[in-house]
């Protein structure tokens with residue numbers, strides 16, 4: 501039996517990383533039913549305008565800056581930490597991703613629950629075996645994003661430390677491949693197919709992941725918050741069905757007539773599918789079939805490519 505979801509309607513919610521691919525639809529959804537505050541650096545006016553047009557309030561702060569975070573309001577019911585930076589500078593990325601969640605949770609220590617979005621990219625590559633929460637961690641994404649996996653691992657550690665110090669009910673969700681009508685990894689693959697560019701894949705195919713549609717991850721957020729404890733719940737978070745890059749590119753090919761050209765290289769990440777046992781126990785199965793999700797994505801973003 502899944503945990504009971506929290507009721508987020510009317511709640512005061514802080515969402516970090518609101519202008520990113522993953523969190524923007526989350527802001528859009530919750531701003532319709534709750535009092536949403538959106539924190540990012542907001543160096544671009546257009547980003548502020550986008551967030552305000554959705555009915556959320558803008559908070560401009562750099563999570564790497566403890567004084568700036570100490571100056572934000574602290575009285576939120578729920579905190580959803582989606583922010584991430586991948587500048588490639590270790591000092592800054594560790595300060596923003598690792599130190600940042602510490603600054604944030606220290607400031608919002610009275611929250612009823614915190615959801616920290618981590619990544620399946622914290623796991624050491626281990627072929628096709630689905631990664632369980634207790635499996636070894638590693639520098640998985642180094643080849644493309646040098647600071648990413650290390651700073652996501654660091655941010656989990658800081659998150660657990662602060663949660664326990666302050667008794668903040670917290671869930672860490674290790675996200676697989678999020679996608680929806682505003683984009684995702686497979687959309688980039690479609691663009692590469694369109695431009696005749698080779699798509700890097702690991703030679704040890706199939707390259708399996710657990711794509712999760714935006715409808716599913718939005719629906720699961722109240723459950724993830726319901727699973728939060730001060731000892732910190734850590735769970736994988738992806739689609740219930742593993743799907744390979746080869747499969748989703750094949751499906752895009754069926755829908756569009758475009759042909760993928762694969763470049764097999766050990767520089768590619770390598771298969772990274774997750775064990776969903778704990779996730780299913782806590783929050784249940786996901787619902788959107790990946791084939792429908794990808795068709796909807798193309799319909800929304802590039803209807804002209806569909807046959």
Ligand SMILES: NC(=O)c1ccc[n+]([C@@H]2O[C@H](COP(=O)([O-])OP(=O)(O)OC[C@H]3O[C@@H](n4cnc5c(N)ncnc54)[C@H](OP(=O)(O)O)[C@@H]3O)[C@@H](O)[C@H]2O)c1
Pocket residue numbers: 516517518519520521522523539540541542543544547561562563564581582583584585596617618619620652675676677678685
């Ligand atoms: N996208 C994926 O495929 C994927 C897969 C697995 C896990 N995840 C996780 O999902 C979350 C969202 O990812 P995403 O792809 O949507 O990220 P993204 O598109 O790169 O967006 C990052 C967001 O964080 C904000 N941000 C960056 N640095 C900041 C700082 N120093 N202080 C405050 N805000 C800052 C950015 O706004 P400003 O630049 O204005 O500050 C932006 O809103 C991340 O935690 C990521 O690790 C993503």
